[in-house]
Amino acid sequence: MAASPRVRNALTLFSARDCVVCHRVRLVLAAKGVTYELVAVDPLNPPEDLVDLNPYSSVPTLVDRDLVLYAASVVSEFLDERYPHPPLMPVDPLSRAKLRLAMLRIEHDWVPQVQAIQHGSKSQAEAARKRLKELLLQTLPVFKDSKFFFNPEMSLADCAMAPIVWRLPVLGISLPKEAKPIEDYGMRIFRSPGFARSLTPEEKGFRDI
Template sequence: MRNVLTLFSSVDDVLCHRARLVLAAKGVTYDMVPVDAQNPPEDLIDLNPYHSVPTLVERELVLYAASVVTEYLDERYPHPPLMPVDPLSRARLRLAMLRVEHDWVPQVQAIQMGNKAQAEAGRKRLKELVTAAVPLFKASKFFLNPEMSLADCAVAPIVWRLQALGIPLPKDGAKAIEDYGNRIFRSPGFVRSLTPQERQLRALPD
């Protein structure tokens, strides 16, 4: 029997991984359609004017952009909740996710898809951003929140890739970042969110 949800997703992309991590955390079953960004399938071209991933389809509903997809999933499948109840905390997490998407993600993409100079600049900038975020990794069990949230679903896929991207952890924050990552990487939901290609990027913690 076909699942109600279909996710068009790259097999190694931080924004797609973000959507898959939310689905896994919610325990939602779905059909995944692997997408090559250079050669998107006809179905995706028909559904999404930008041909971008992740794209989520639920019956007649079509959603794209990782932030839209993940917030919809959190509201559509409320358990476990991935956003705090109070407006101030929700706003802080939304702002953090915006910063990750606007600042961190382009550096990852430059490293993965840019030329040598672009990749080197991306590594330098991403290292600076991760170093600047060390106090946030130290401040709470999860990113800006005592419980796992949508912000973690945005940050964890990048932390998972740091080693493969050639980003050394800052000395004064290495343990905090490793501890943060391991808390999430040990969860069954995170393991389910990984594609075979993403599993090859690093070892899962014991």
């Protein structure tokens, strides 16, 4: 479907102000140093432009001239190929496949817990909070073994994981002392200029760094 005239000649991202999967795409854009127009969206009341562009009216939605993409995984990989420097995926097929599996696990197992805490009932939020903490602690060896998530360099997997770690305080999740490698991992990314550029005004208030 062609883009509307308002966004036809610009790279435009439709994004919610606090959305862990939208933040993922904004972090990719920030890591690449790409300039774009950000359109803040209320997912419960999407603007007409977004309804016309995306059959699901979902965010994130990226418009690059006449190309319209949605789903954070699709958008993220497109941006990594469209803007190849710095690369956010390894060169060899085996490492790329491992990172894709890691990102799939984040999408299927981690993100639903974040969303349940933010938008679910009290009982759903409590169960999701417990499950997300379990997932973090189960993955602790990964954070200990590598500077970044499953990779020696920052990758698309970090763009998916870091927004979750950034939100832990506002999600009501406190980690034990032995989980310090997770916090250390987060700080390596949070203190980068690119991460700061990825944040909406609402998200900036989630932590003091």
